[in-house]
Amino acid sequence: MERFTAYIDSQRSRFLAELADIIRIPSVAAQNRGIEETATFVEQRFRRLGAETRILQADGGNPLVYATIGRGSRTLLIYDHYDVQPAEPLELWQSPPFELTERNGKLYGRGVADNKGNLMLRIQAIEAWLATEGELPIRIIFAVEGEEEVSSRTLPAVCREYADLLRADGCLWETGGVDLGERPVVTCGAKGIQYVELIARGARHDLHSSYATFVPNPAWRLIWALNTLKGPDGRVRIPGFYDRVRQPSDSDLAALASIPADDDDALLANLGLSDFLDGVRGVERLRRHLFEPTCTICGLVSGYTGKGSKTVLPNKARAKIDFRLVPDMEPAEVLQQLRQHLDAEGFQDIEIVDLGGEHPARGPLDATIVRAALDSAREVYGCEPILYPTMAGTGPMYPLCTALGTPVASGAGCGYYSSRVHSPNENIRIVDYWRAMQWMGSLIRHFAG
Amino acid sequence: MERFTAYIDSQRSRFLAELADIIRIPSVAAQNRGIEETATFVEQRFRRLGAETRILQADGGNPLVYATIGRGSRTLLIYDHYDVQPAEPLELWQSPPFELTERNGKLYGRGVADNKGNLMLRIQAIEAWLATEGELPIRIIFAVEGEEEVSSRTLPAVCREYADLLRADGCLWETGGVDLGERPVVTCGAKGIQYVELIARGARHDLHSSYATFVPNPAWRLIWALNTLKGPDGRVRIPGFYDRVRQPSDSDLAALASIPADDDDALLANLGLSDFLDGVRGVERLRRHLFEPTCTICGLVSGYTGKGSKTVLPNKARAKIDFRLVPDMEPAEVLQQLRQHLDAEGFQDIEIVDLGGEHPARGPLDATIVRAALDSAREVYGCEPILYPTMAGTGPMYPLCTALGTPVASGAGCGYYSSRVHSPNENIRIVDYWRAMQWMGSLIRHFAG
DSSP: OHHHHHHHHHTHHHHHHHHHHHHHSOOBGGGTOSHHHHHHHHHHHHHHHTOEEEEEOOTTOOOEEEEEEOOOSSEEEEEEEOOBOOOOSGGGOSSOTTSOEEETTEEEOTTTTTTHHHHHHHHHHHHHHHHHTOSOSSEEEEEEESOGGGTTTTHHHHHHHTHHHHOOSEEEOSOOEEOTTSOEEEEOEEBEEEEEEEEEEOSSSOEEGGGGGTSOOHHHHHHHHHHHHBOTTOOBOSTTTTTTOOOOOHHHHHHHHHSOOOOHHHHHHHHTOSSOGGGOOHHHHHHHHHHOOEEEEEEEEEEOOSSSOOOEEOSEEEEEEEEEEOTTOOHHHHHHHHHHHHHHTTOTTSEEEEEEEEOOEEOOSSSHHHHHHHHHHHHHHSSOOEEESSOSSBOTHHHHTGGGTOOEEOOSOOBOTTOOTTSTTOEEEHHHHHHHHHHHHHHHHHHHO | OHHHHHHHHHTHHHHHHHHHHHHHSOOBGGGTOSHHHHHHHHHHHHHHHTOEEEEEOOTTOOOEEEEEEOOOSSEEEEEEEOOBOOOOSGGGOSSOTTSOEEETTEEEOTTTTTTHHHHHHHHHHHHHHHHHTOSOSSEEEEEEESOGGGTTTTHHHHHHHTHHHHOOSEEEOSOOEEOTTSOEEEEOEEBEEEEEEEEEEOSSSOEEGGGGGTSOOHHHHHHHHHHHHBOTTOOBOSTTTTTTOOOOOHHHHHHHHHSOOOOHHHHHHHHTOSOOGGGOOHHHHHHHHHHOOEEEEEEEEEEOOSSSOOOEEOSEEEEEEEEEEOTTOOHHHHHHHHHHHHHHTTOTTSEEEEEEEEOOEEOOSSSHHHHHHHHHHHHHHSSOOEEESSOSSBOTHHHHTGGGTOOEEOOSOOBOTTOOTTSTTOEEEHHHHHHHHHHHHHHHHHHHO
């Protein structure tokens, strides 16, 4: 594939300009910005590649850009998303979040790692293949959605309605990259999620705080309610929460044992921490990370949050919480358990707003797509890739893969251990972008068999 | 005093224009805005009245405008402040907070009730006296500070340094107005305060929330720490917190018994509540309100607080808390108890920022200034005024009165039950402004004896 590599080298500046173009559109699904414009951008890019495209939609959700290209006995589904997380807090960015900026061999911008970088490099790899190797040896389907960062609200409905269009022999997941030891990573599962906002309400308006002797304070109500969800021991106290947690299989545990777990100190230094939660380290930290559910406060707000003091009794308090779920937990059931728990603890007054749920998924570790991802990684990176039975993050793997019987693997991506996805100064290393493009080319060849 | 009344009637539009002028300067002490400008405005107004003025300052604090006018055997100290609370949240104001706006017989603006309205109407009453009654029968001292809304940071030092300038036979406190039954209110004490910000810290930056399996979440740390401060029973759990609480005296209890306590339902309707905390009503609600200390969350913030969902693990969480103190609690001791308590509960990692403290105060109920405030209220309002042994709010009564042996009473003010002090849409009723000016004139006469 020397010509493939030479072609990429010759197109570097154009490829990065394309990446800058898609970063520039602030497609923040949570804020409903730039969605149509980005979907159009993606569809037009597929057309320039020579793909057939169509827009799939359900329940008024954001458009999913669907594209097919190539022919062969095997079909590869590639899942990516064009929406991004909010860029806030803006003041912590060292360069404008929607302006792709190069500094010290890195590219900064919201979505450059999650997931616009992978989307563009995979398209560009196929362009390089077509320009140098000729016809694709497989059929490739792209499913590029616009609601990944808001729990893929309507993707399950799209998958049900267009199941026949989405069936494949394997799915390449959106994520991919290298770990702290610079080893390429392949994962075969994802956690699920249930995201909620809890709202406590008090008087009609904020009051002078001297009223606190007899007027209920929603901030305290919220604190007490949250305290019943999880205590300092980290254990979620909602009855039934752990009932459906599937224990890792023998092959899960074998894969876990083969994951290097010697990077605790480097990770601690990177995060600026002296210790992990409960002092966990090594394999135990990884086991928790992959196989345990969580209950996380993502946001809190009430009353006066500005500079100095304001003696106010707030009339509202809100908390944003995500529950990361492992197989075989059910998002809807967690929502129901949460309501029952709050009621039982005397917090009937706390409103729960459902901000979306997704099923967890865990696929087979010996499928063709998994082997292709591992073999191509080994070839391009010249070292043994790491196989994770699941990632700790969430994605709509269940409706897109598990429900359709499609094995799945991540890979061919430009992420690394300091990508800061979902944070200010999200970035990739430029060298990873070109390597991941090679990985994609090699993966196509290995998947063709 | 018919000429006094006629003079006020003839000056109404000028007096309200003056009030609008001082409201226009956004003297938010917490944000360090408009302080010098407002102090200058106040000093110039005193000079136009014919008073001698000087600026008192200590420890680099905001200027206190000091003014003396008149001669007589008795000296009345009038305490007011020209600083105001922050106007946030701005989006809840129906008209710009620093633009005095008339709607339905009310005047809206930040500080119109607390405390620029009372300051201006007292000055204007003295102008009316001088224009119609001639010389003042008493000596009046004004002490108008600029840090009341930030716990009167440097006032205690000013009071120590300039004690000789501030001694008086009685002090008219900043507050005054009518209750829900339209009865004028006189109070002789104030709660103290200790305001703190609690800060919990996590990783170097926000993280993708999947890290929650092993990275400490400062939002949870803060929740658990706050939960140890006060539980759903409302009892503050900090050891020693209640040790110094002085029980109400017989005369306190006699005054409490004479306060009408039949306005529960009207107050509930006004606040949009179905019930008070723990269902308290009537005299028991009043007893708590006046004689019990509090621990109030005034603000909470962590992570993502915008629209929709963002799956982020925050790296910082903050809570603003005020403790309202009753005699003989000591702010510095409460701060120390809080630190010891958090340490003992395992929260050494939570930082406490001291945002200011003030001593509680409770003066004699039978002093000349108290009788003058009551008699003048009776005369102007034509009904029996209500005597409160203390207010539930806070002010620097301790350094200005208690420490100097000066009895104190509130009164001659334009507040009412829906003034929304410290809240959006702070307002007074215009009719109350003119009545309070009458009250001030009558109070001068009664205090002269």
